[in-house]
Amino acid sequence: MTATGADREAAGSTTRGYWWWERRRSVALDVGLALVSALECGLEGVEFARNTGIPVPVGVVFGLLAGSVLLVRRRWPIAVVLVTIAMTPAEMGFLMALVGLYTLAASEVPRRITVVLAGMALVGTFIVTWVRLRQSVAEQADFGPGDWYVPLMSVFMAVGLTAPSVLFGLYIGARRRLMESLRERADSLERELSLLADRAEERAEWARTEERTRIAREMHDVVAHRVSLMVVHAAALQAVAPKDPAKAVRNAALVGDMGRQALTELREMLGVLRTGDALTAPAAAGAGAVPLASVRRAAVAAAATAASEDGPRLHELEALVAQSRQAGMTVELSVDGEARPYPPEVEQTAFRVVQEALTNVHKHAAGAKTWVRLAHRDAEVAMQVENGPSDSAAADAGLPSGGNGLVGMRERVLGLGGVFVSGPTDAGGFRVSAVLPATHPGLSGA
Known part of the structure; x- marks a missing residue:
């Protein structure tokens, strides 16, 4: 030296x-x-x-x-x-x-x-x-x-x-x-x-933090909604089993279906992560001249692309709302404008916002009436989930909350250049609103 x-x-x-x-x-x-x-x-x-x-x-x-x-x-x-x-x-x-x-x-x-x-x-x-x-x-x-x-x-x-x-x-x-x-x-x-090495280390640490945050957010979105519905149905099953065995059987079947769906989504996400690891190892072993950092960046990008392509779409909102209705929630879905395809990242983010908002209603306002609104505009897509006040007897379903739901939604929306607003309403409920651009320079076109 x-x-x-x-x-x-x-x-x-x-x-x-x-x-x-x-x-x-x-x-x-x-x-x-x-x-x-x-x-x-x-x-x-x-x-x-x-x-x-x-x-x-x-x-x-x-x-x-x-x-x-x-x-x-x-x-x-x-x-x-x-x-x-x-x-x-x-x-x-x-x-x-x-x-x-x-x-x-x-x-x-x-x-x-x-x-x-x-x-x-x-x-x-x-x-x-x-x-x-x-x-x-x-x-x-x-x-x-x-x-x-x-x-x-x-x-x-x-x-x-x-x-x-x-x-x-x-x-x-x-x-x-x-x-x-x-x-x-x-x-x-x-x-x-030396300065470049320090900056590279900072960027690498930032990238690792961002990747951990992204994986945690995806795991939260996949697990929280399904498990919340499963807990709600399990509580309903426990309440109606002595009085209405037939309804108890239907609730049990719904719990099983939701558990299988949650396992399927978890398996798909873990498969994407394993694919990224599999891409990294052979490339690093077979192409010794290729920098490992470049291979890992490519693997992460491929994993992110795969996750966005395999993620949910806006046309699945009907099924998502139906699951909440089956759990006993009164949900109204309204769609304004003509539906059209969006980049995968936009559709997945919009779906996750609605999903997380419904999950929060299950957690904190069980029994409250909920309105889900989706609007297709010229250069953007907007969504809003609003719930009214819940019955005092069913104000909280007793589900644990890590406080990361709203933070994750905000990060997703702001990451695509959108606008996110959440807060209580004058009527005593809660409202979550988000607006996403239909296209974005960093996104693949529809």
Whole structure:
């Protein structure tokens, strides 16, 4: 695993402590270069003292001090180059000139300053070389080169002492900046990948939660209505068995039919879930290059599609209302508009809303008169289930309630872009209303 920028910065900070140097080897290198440069300038100071007439010790000390300036090349590269240019007439500090120009070109100093100082060093070297060569040619009478010799050799010397150092320094500086840019991009990419991984984990957790919620909602819709009716019929069977054995037999038969229907729906739902698992395992085993997450998403989508295609439809509302009537509930069903097919998700959601509303009536308002209204409109389908006040003696059938019925209905309707409203009526009953769009961008067309 690569270190991030913060880790590298923290590691770099631990190596600091030598003024402007970051590493010990940098200190050793600069100290060594400064010693060699001071020694060179000290030796050249002897010749400088003889040419200028100053005492030799003064020339040597001057050379040692000037050459040791190379020690601060990383901190003040401009100062080092300026000292080098100033020492050019004395023909001292060739090593300092080479290293100083290289350091200046490789540093973060603006390019225009680098060009100006390099140009000054080039001109200074050219002038000194020109003067020295002319003096040498004049002193040697038997050596008579052409007029081209002095300027050409001066250009060669000036370019040879300045251009290589500057060009190499520019290359090293550009390479250093490129590496730093690549490290920053790598750190940025690592942070982005970490952020994407966190977001992917959040999305995966959200998807798992949504899938668990969907399965729980489907199980609730399948079981609650059938079992509620079974409990109502069982209570009626217990009440009428001693008085009307024939009616008790009919109620017992209804309880058996509803139990078988509940088992059938549960079996179908579990079959859909097993189908999703079966799709996941062979695909993951047979296609090793296919990501498991993609296979699972495809399996979940297939399971959801299968569940919606095998789910109930609006034309089954008559049978649903008939079952409630057989349980002793007074239910009126009215349908407005011309019936037409809708996407499976819309029909299944509409059916489940009516089913859950009737289940709640069985649970909490047994014996209350109920009205089921279905309206087919141009771009939507609306449904409403309203019950009146129940008899005080039969106000509650004693069925357990988890409080998830209305929440599940709302989630279903809002998930399709519809509107859901529920609440008590002024007459003392309860009303559940929902409106679903006939088509939706996320749904398959009818």
